[in-house]
Structures are given as structure tokens and as C-alpha cells.
Amino acid sequence: MNDKSFEIKAYYKTELAMIYSPQMSKRGALRRFNKWLERNPRLASLLDENDFTPKQVQQIVDEVGTP
Template sequence: MEEEHKFIIRTYSKAELAHLYNPDMPLVSAMRKLRQWIRRNKQLSSALAEAGENKRDHSYPPLQVRLITRYLGEP
């Protein structure tokens, strides 16, 4: 029986969150894939920009994680 893990909204490094969404991919590829999903989802991209996302940041604060999970679902 598989144990169910509840996703917690908190600050995640971009690498950590990308790996949660793409656990079977190498880290760099997982990060590239998550960024691609975000870019292709115009509503999510806009919402993250309004929430102060900067591509130079190394982490997503809880507000941005909440937006990502709203548009992409939980990892």
C-alpha cells in the first residue's frame, strides 16, 4: 500500500519544486521542463509576474507556489 504524501505550500527552491514535478528527470531537465510549462501557461506567467517572480530568484515563496499549484496542479 503506497503512503500518501500531502503537498505543503511553503518556500521551495526552484530546483526542489521542479524535481517534485519531474522526479524521474535529471535536475537541469526538470527545471527546464517546469519553466517551459510556466512560460506556455500565459495566465500563470502573468500571475507569477504580478506576484513578483524574477527569473534570477532561486526560490518560489509560498504565494508563488500556491499560484503554480493552482494552474499546474500539485506535484
Template sequence: METNNKITSEQKEEKTFQYRSYGKGELAMLYLPDIQQQSAVDQFNKWIEAAPGLKERLIATGMNPRSRRYTPAQVRLIIEVLQEP
């Protein structure tokens, strides 16, 4: 029985989302792992556009559409709206 508890504990650790800087493609692929990266980024950007106020909040944190990474603060905002991948 102890082994089962250990496995469950390890699985929980694996599922803990890390709030850190992510490349845009990297984060998009966490949400959409079964498609090509560029398609995932395109779809992810559509979700950000469609989420009321999210894009504005991201821009307020200094997000630049040309940047290739999200800061930990930006990731936190995204997770608040879209939930964990």
C-alpha cells in the same frame, strides 16, 4: 481493520502538499522526479511560460527570473494552474 485505517491516514498525510518556500529545482523535481534537476527546471519553466497568464502573475508577486526560490504565494499560484505534483 484498524491497522488499515491507520496506514490510509498516514498515506494521506504524506500526500498533503506543503505550501511553503521551495527552491526552483526542488519544486521542479517534485513534478519531474525521473530526470536530472536542470532538465526538470528547464521543462518546468516551459510549463510556466505555456500556462496562460501564470508567468505574469508570478512576476506580479515579485518573482525574479534569477531568484532561486519560489515564495509560498508563488507556489500557491503555480499549484492553482499546474495542480499538485
């Protein structure tokens, strides 16, 4: 993120996708984010989620990195 540090908290999937890909449209960012989840065996179980708990967000950050 720009000048703020990333906070581990609950996020909607689209919101988190936009944080990871702010230069993209919502649809494009969500599509890219879903591909990341799909390709990672440890994250694939999160594909059907529409919102993430702080624990799930931490899991994503651990696998994909901090946005």
C-alpha cells in the same frame, strides 16, 4: 509525491521542479518546469524567480495542479 501530501511552503525553483518531475535529472526537470511557466500567461512572471514564496507556490499549484 510518494507517500506524503504536498506542502504549500517556500521552495527553490529546482526543488519544486524536481517534485513535479522526480524521474528526471535536475537540469531536465528545471527545463520542463520553465517551459510550463513560460507557456502559462499567469505564471510567466515567475520565470526569473529562483525561489518561490508560499503564495507563489499556491499560484503554481492552482495553475499546474498538485505534484
